Amino acid sequence: MSYFLRKIGFYAVALWAALTLNFAIPRMLPGNPVDILLAKLQQRGGTVTPETREAYALLLGGDDSLPLWRQYFDYLGNLVQGDLGVSVSYYPAPVSEVIGQSLPWTVILVGLATILAAVLGVALGAFVGWKPGTWLDSLIPATTLLAAVPYFWLALLLTYLLARVLGWFPLQGGYDVVLTPGWNWEFIASAITYGFLPALTIVLASIGGWLLGMRNMMVSTLSEDYILTAEAKGLSPRKILRSYASRNAVLPSVAGFAISLGFVVSGSVITEQVFSYPGIGGRLLGAVSNNDYALMQGLFLFITLAVLGANLVVDLLYGLIDPRTRARS
Amino acid sequence: MTNLKPTSEPSVADSAELLAETSTETGRRPRAGWRMLLPTMTPWLAIGLGLIIAITLFGLIGPYFVGDPRAIRDMGLTGPSAEFWLGTTQTGQDVLAQLAYATRGSLQIGVIVGLLATALSAFFGIYGAYRGRIVDEAFSLFTNVFLVIPGLPLVIVISGFVPAESRGLWTIAIVLAITSWAGSARVLRAQTLSVRNRDYVAASQVSGERPWRVIVVEILPNLLPVIASQFVFAVIAAILGEAGLSFIGLGASNSSTLGTMLFYAQNGFALSLGAWWWFIPPGLIIALFGTGLSLVNFSIDEIINPKLKNLRLHRKRARRAARLERELAQATRRNGGVPTQTAKESAR
Numbered sequence: 285m286s287y288f289l290r291k292i293g294f295y296a297v298a299l300w301a302a303l304t305l306n307f308a309i310p311r312m313l314p315g316n317p318v319d320i321l322l323a324k325l326q327q328r329g330g331t332v333t334p335e336t337r338e339a340y341a342l343l344l345g346g347d348d349s350l351p352l353w354r355q356y357f358d359y360l361g362n363l364v365q366g367d368l369g370v371s372v373s374y375y376p377a378p379v380s381e382v383i384g385q386s387l388p389w390t391v392i393l394v395g396l397a398t399i400l401a402a403v404l405g406v407a408l409g410a411f412v413g414w415k416p417g418t419w420l421d422s423l424i425p426a427t428t429l430l431a432a433v434p435y436f437w438l439a440l441l442l443t444y445l446l447a448r449v450l451g452w453f454p455l456q457g458g459y460d461v462v463l464t465p466g467w468n469w470e471f472i473a474s475a476i477t478y479g480f481l482p483a484l485t486i487v488l489a490s491i492g493g494w495l496l497g498m499r500n501m502m503v504s505t506l507s508e509d510y511i512l513t514a515e516a517k518g519l520s521p522r523k524i525l526r527s528y529a530s531r532n533a534v535l536p537s538v539a540g541f542a543i544s545l546g547f548v549v550s551g552s553v554i555t556e557q558v559f560s561y562p563g564i565g566g567r568l569l570g571a572v573s574n575n576d577y578a579l580m581q582g583l584f585l586f587i588t589l590a591v592l593g594a595n596l597v598v599d600l601l602y603g604l605i606d607p608r609t610r611a612r613s
Numbered sequence: 614m615t616n617l618k619p620t621s622e623p624s625v626a627d628s629a630e631l632l633a634e635t636s637t638e639t640g641r642r643p644r645a646g647w648r649m650l651l652p653t654m655t656p657w658l659a660i661g662l663g664l665i666i667a668i669t670l671f672g673l674i675g676p677y678f679v680g681d682p683r684a685i686r687d688m689g690l691t692g693p694s695a696e697f698w699l700g701t702t703q704t705g706q707d708v709l710a711q712l713a714y715a716t717r718g719s720l721q722i723g724v725i726v727g728l729l730a731t732a733l734s735a736f737f738g739i740y741g742a743y744r745g746r747i748v749d750e751a752f753s754l755f756t757n758v759f760l761v762i763p764g765l766p767l768v769i770v771i772s773g774f775v776p777a778e779s780r781g782l783w784t785i786a787i788v789l790a791i792t793s794w795a796g797s798a799r800v801l802r803a804q805t806l807s808v809r810n811r812d813y814v815a816a817s818q819v820s821g822e823r824p825w826r827v828i829v830v831e832i833l834p835n836l837l838p839v840i841a842s843q844f845v846f847a848v849i850a851a852i853l854g855e856a857g858l859s860f861i862g863l864g865a866s867n868s869s870t871l872g873t874m875l876f877y878a879q880n881g882f883a884l885s886l887g888a889w890w891w892f893i894p895p896g897l898i899i900a901l902f903g904t905g906l907s908l909v910n911f912s913i914d915e916i917i918n919p920k921l922k923n924l925r926l927h928r929k930r931a932r933r934a935a936r937l938e939r940e941l942a943q944a945t946r947r948n949g950g951v952p953t954q955t956a957k958e959s960a961r
Contacts, residue, residue, distance in 0.1 A: 550857075
């Protein structure tokens with residue numbers, strides 16, 4: 285049990301660190317975000333009352349009337365209530381609403397693509413590592429080319445080939461703009477067509493890492509004694525591959541999910557920009573170029589929250605599938 | 614930005630015995646001293662080194678041979694020709710000239726960030742693990758927290774707050790280094806923990822060596838291959854990260870890197886105008902350079918984790934055995950079922 289408690293404790297600390305970073309960054313860096321933000325707000329026809337100013341100052345700093353620790357606790361209090369301020373670029377929509385609109389796009393796209401890449405990569409890696417020394421195995425170093433390709437460049441390349449030259453997929457966007465978003469078949473079909481290229485980009489760019497990791501673990505696992513024992517018992521190779529080798533070799537891949545997910549999310553932020561996808565990444569970059577600091581911070585918090593949450597789930601699952609981690613603690 | 618990660622969980626501690634074992638199997642003497650730290654030449658390593666050297670030379674020397682990358686001509690967006698090998702941009706700038714300067718910029722930031730990130734990870738990984746107990750606990754918690762916070766969004770937020778005019782090369786380098794050291798620190802910590810408990814380290818501690826001397830003289834040399842491989846990863850990650858940052862227009866101002874080239878290509882509608890010569894070369898250089906570095910890392914991995922090397926030697930032996938078997942079978946057939954003396958001899 286203490287394994288689970290420790291994991292939850294760790295992610296609580298990580299969450300606190302992220303919140304604190306979010307609080308500290310605008311205060312430590314040069315520039316005066318509150319003034320820029322309020323000027324933008326006035327341009328958009330918003331009224332700047334002392335209360336608005338105070339609310340933004342709490343989020344971004346620049347208010348010296350309160351001691352820092354009071355600001356910090358007020359900031360945390362606001363976050364607990366889900367108050368992330370008002371977005372300037374989507375005025376007068378509050379930040380939480382803008383995030384709510386774009387969140388499903390990214391969660392579905394990145395989530396599905398990541399799971400697909402992980403499953404495919406691990407399966408292929410297990411297969412390749414099972415027979416080291418074959419021609420397939422000697423091609424493995426070539427997959428590093430895939431892993432070293434920048435996500436957004438792969439996106440550009442795929443768009444050029446599949447969308448512009450061949451015309452199979454739309455160039456950019458998240459759905460056909462003539463349709464209204466909703467849970468009808470027509471809209472979902474268009475979302476799938478539009479999401480195919482971004483998803484393909486993420487899968488292609490991230491599959492190499494999974495494949496390589498799994499293949500290397502497979503090779504080390506094959507030299508373990510229990511594999512020899514299983515062979516000596518006369519078990520069929522398929523059974524050894526599935527129940528003995530793969531199950532043990534996959535553990536580090538599961539444990540490494542944390543690092544991989546961070547990279548995938550980072551990569552997809554920029555990929556979304558290439559496709560003008562209506563997800564979190566596109567919004568984040570839009571917020572940056574519009575100096576919409578409140579939205580920027582809100583999005584960063586949400587991305588961090590999502591990554592931490594996914595990692596927590598994976599870590600807890602890992603405790604279940606590998607009893608050794610529980611025993612050690 | 615990339616999902617390259619250390620491919621094996623190495624254990625330096627076991628490498629000496631394994632290497633000795635390998636060499637007795639192959640019947641050769643173990644390679645002595647510093648030569649153990651050098652990778653064996655394989656075709657993949659040769660390709661990797663070739664790519665790295667070629668691209669580095671292009672970045673170092675190339676700018677002296679090409680024209681002014683900023684010069685504007687009234688021949689916008691023309692394809693590759695004899696005069697402009699990689700065509701021109703929208704405003705008639707020479708893509709090849711831009712590519713040479715951009716490669717230099719990207720390599721520069723890659724090396725700076727690589728060094729900074731490796732130094733950070735060495736400090737947090739090695740020093741923490743060496744001190745142990747509370748320091749180790751604190752450092753490793755700190756490392757793990759940095760590991761799970763997604764790097765690029767953090768970099769974007771930081772760069773977003775820094776005004777464009779004060780966003781210089783070093784600002785970007787430091788931001789990238791701060792967000793990318795955690796993974797290697799964890800690897801180095803694991804390695805240090807296994808080296809720290811060796812007898813000779815204890816001996817030097819007992820004989821009154823100061824901590825920094827124990828770390829630098831006794832522990833660090835054992836970690837060199839690991840540090841080298843982490844440095845290589847850090848350089849790839851930095852080049853990719855910087856390219857991503859510049860691509861969305863948040864890179865260092867007035868710098869020219871492969872990322873900024875792609876930024877201008879994207880904003881100049883290179884994609885919808887079909888100007889492939891504008892956006893393919895920069896990405897290709899990044900990809901090839903990254904590939905070269907990872908291929909080198911494969912070879913470094915073999916030093917860290919001799920199991921992988923054994924695998925390669927085993928493969929070689931298996932291939933040789935198969936060839937000899939074939940020869941033997943042929944010889945047998947030729948002589949009507951009686952293996953000749955020479956065939957037997959060569960099979961041995």
